[in-house]
Structure formats: structure tokens, C-alpha cells
Amino acid sequence: MQLHSIPYEGIVIEYQLSYKDVKYINLRITAQGNVVVSAPKHAAFSVIDDFVRSRADWIFQHLAEIEQRKQSLPSRQLYDGKTLYLLGKAYTLHLSEGPKHITTYGDTLHMTTLQKTQEGMRKEYLTWLQHKAKRIFLQVLEDVYPFVAPYGIPYPILKIRNMRSIWGSCNIQQKVIRLNLQLIKTDLFCIREVIYHELAHFRYPNHNQAFYALLAEWMPDWKDAKTRMETMYRDGI
Numbered sequence: 655m656q657l658h659s660i661p662y663e664g665i666v667i668e669y670q671l672s673y674k675d676v677k678y679i680n681l682r683i684t685a686q687g688n689v690v691v692s693a694p695k696h697a698a699f700s701v702i703d704d705f706v707r708s709r710a711d712w713i714f715q716h717l718a719e720i721e722q723r724k725q726s727l728p729s730r731q732l733y734d735g736k737t738l739y740l741l742g743k744a745y746t747l748h749l750s751e752g753p754k755h756i757t758t759y760g761d762t763l764h765m766t767t768l769q770k771t772q773e774g775m776r777k778e779y780l781t782w783l784q785h786k787a788k789r790i791f792l793q794v795l796e797d798v799y800p801f802v803a804p805y806g807i808p809y810p811i812l813k814i815r816n817m818r819s820i821w822g823s824c825n826i827q828q829k830v831i832r833l834n835l836q837l838i839k840t841d842l843f844c845i846r847e848v849i850y851h852e853l854a855h856f857r858y859p860n861h862n863q864a865f866y867a868l869l870a871e872w873m874p875d876w877k878d879a880k881t882r883m884e885t886m887y888r889d890g891i
């Protein structure tokens with residue numbers, strides 16, 4: 655593999671060239687944004703360069719898309735100045751060394767830690783979030799329960815777990831509602847929606863029409879919460 659670069663309208667295109675047992679020149683862009691070219695064994699540099707130049711617009715467009723995607727995915731690292739979400743509000747992380755302590759003040763989330771690794775810091779932060787979540791989720795459950803009790807729905811046991819893909823789940827037999835820890839980053843309206851959703855399952859286990867009718871009765875604008883949860887409040891932690 656060789657690294658080549660060619661100027662194109664004032665911009666340099668870098669590409670990795672390898673010669674292969676192929677008939678035609680082939681160009682692709684990796685997920686990391688590297689331009690990779692494979693060429694027949696005896697292809698001349700000038701021919702390969704011309705080929706890359708002919709694809710320049712396509713290359714720039716793809717590299718721009720990859721860059722945009724990279725920037726829209728929040729980093730999974732905790733660092734000074736990082737944005738973290740809590741109850742729908744954005745905080746700027748202020749990280750310093752010292753005995754374990756986390757507190758919010760204004761728009762700042764102060765975290766002092768003796769942990770040296772990202773993994774250790776992350777664990778400390780998630781434990782703190784878990785305590786917050788337990789208190790808040792229980793409060794919301796208590797607030798909404800009087801509205802669902804008349805439907806014969808039992809007061810559930812609340813469990814919290816850090817999950818990847820779902821906001822909540824329920825076990826009707828065990829009367830358990832399990833909420834995603836990540837939900838504590840969203841606002842109270844969203845938390846209420848997920849709790850109502852899981853409570854509605856005690857009456858209708860499936861997502862049928864009756865289920866959604868009941869959910870709409872309790873929370874006519876539940877769809878707004880869904881939209882917010884899918885598009886906002888992600889901080890990568």
C-alpha cells in the first residue's frame with residue numbers, strides 16, 4: 655500500500671493505493687474517511703491520478719458526509735467542557751481531581767474524582783445518575799399512578815437499568831416496570847410518557863389500537879415526547 659496525494663482545484667486529495675490482480679481501477683472510501691484505490695498491476699500513475707481526479711466531486715461529498723456524522727455522534731469520553739444532559743437540561747462538565755463528588759451548580763456539572771481511567775470515571779458518573787434516576791422516576795410514578803389506578807393497574811415495582819436500545823419494558827406477572835437509566839437525561843414530560851406507556855401494558859400487553867387509545871387518554875400528546883427522546887438529550891455516556 656502506498657500513500658499518494660494529488661492536488662485538485664486547490665485541495666489535496668490523499669489516497670491509499672494498492673496494486674491488485676484486478677482489471678479496472680477501483681475507488682472506495684472507508685468508514686473512517688480514507689480514500690482507498692486499487693489498480694491493475696501495470697497501471698501508470700498518471701492514469702490512476704486522472705481516475706481519482708475524475709471522482710473528486712464524489713469524494714469530497716462523501717468525506718463531508720462522514721465528517722458531519724462524526725461530529726453529530728457525541729463522544730463517549732468524559733472530559734472538561736463536555737456537554738451532559740440531566741432532566742432535559744444541558745450542563746457543561748467541570749472535571750477536577752479530588753475525593754469522589756458530583757454536584758450541579760447553574761449550568762455546570764462539577765465532578766471531582768480520583769479515577770484515572772475513562773471506565774472508572776464513567777462508572778462513578780453512572781452510579782450518581784442511578785441515584786438521581788431512582789428518586790425522580792419514583793416521584794413521577796407516584797404522580798401519575800392516581801390516574802391509572804382506576805383502570806385496575808397495580809402499583810408496580812420500579813427497576814432501573816442502563817440499556818442500549820429500549821426506554822422501558824415491563825413484566826406483568828411480576829408487576830415490574832424496568833426503565834432505562836438513560837431516561838434521566840430527558841425531561842419530565844418524556845419520563846412521564848415512558849411510565850404511562852409501560853403502565854398501559856398492564857391492561858393491553860400488545861401495541862394494539864386499544865393500547866394506544868388508552869395511552870392517548872392519559873397523555874394526548876405522547877407522540878411529542880417520543881420525538882424529543884429520539885432526537886435530543888444524547889451525550890454518549
Ligand SMILES: [Zn+2]
Pocket residue numbers: 851855861
Ligand atoms: Zn410497549
